[in-house]
Amino acid sequence: NAGVTQTPKFQVLKTGQSMTLQCAQDMNHNSMYWYRQDPGMGLRLIYYSASEGTTDKGEVPNGYNVSRLNKREFSLRLESAAPSQTSVYFCATGHLYLYNEQFFGPGTRLTVL
């Protein structure tokens, strides 16, 4: 089992460009999450999907959109990238309505110039 996979691993964008970060899981979890990690800030939740067909905003949703394509896949889209979105992005899965132990992907390192 691959667990949680993310693509791409690295990306450099120019201000104003768009891109989609992909996340897929084979753990049969209901809930999926997108976080960003900045130095000294810990992880901050961008969006989450408690179950297939639902999405909700987290702590820092501005500038992002998400799609829960099916139970396995949860994508994060930057429509018009800004330098403030330079960060490391992590996808995670878990069971929101159980103990919510989460399993993380390896991350995508994004730089916006």
Add this chain to the structure above:
Amino acid sequence: SQQGEEDPQALSIQEGENATMNCSYKTSINNLQWYRQNSGRGLVHLILIRSNEREKHSGRLRVTLDTSKKSSSLLITASRAADTASYFCATSKPSNFGNEKLTFGTGTRLTIIP
């Protein structure tokens, strides 16, 4: 805003010594979890303690929870070089549905000196 605050921000100890790091939080919780992050990698779940538990062990890890003080501690005994990593606490708040989404602290950077 961050629910959890780890203390200290950074810790360096000799291999074989014990490492203790603390987490404080602000509101009532359902459970508190600790995660490890090796440099350049995703987070890995270490241990979960429920709000009605006071202490939990897993291998060389010991976690305590004091809900009256809204604090938790993670003790790693007999540290090894491979324990070098950042450690994060994460809290899950009560809600009508069971557990709320996790809120992570800012982390403790642990360095084990061989």
